[in-house]
Amino acid sequence: MKILVAMDDSDFARHALDEAIKLAKHESSELVIMTVIPHMGVIDELPAGFVEKLKKAGKKILTQASKTAEEHGIKTTEILEEGLAPADNIITCAEEYKVKLIVMGHKGMNAKMERFFLGSVAFRVISHAPCSVMIVK
Secondary structure, eight states, X not given: OEEEEEOOSSHHHHHHHHHHHHHHHHHTOEEEEEEEEEOOOSOTTSOTTHHHHHHHHHHHHHHHHHHHHHHTTOOEEEEEXXXXXXXXXXXXXXXXXXXXXXXXXXXXXXHHHHHHHTOOHHHHHHHHOSSEEEEEO
């Protein structure tokens, strides 16, 4: 069984990872660990190397999460994507990897702005996911 863990650099995501590891150990599952960095499109005023810094930060999140899971004997796959709406990336990844469960924190790093403009990522994932979703507080 594959479990998708949506990660950012928040405590909520780290708690979600811990729960996913517990489930993966119990169910002999593989973790698909995913993070989504913001898509900047063609913004002329970005400082040089800004997108590369975002990618580097995303890769660091994935590497740390994978290391934690692998210390518990859990096989992992790392996914780093760029997107305008992280929920869409998470849902698409769940479909492509045929995951049975998505585990994510109930809030992310940008929860206040995100809810104001787009609605909660967690709510959107719950509403449109092709599988069960576990929200961790």
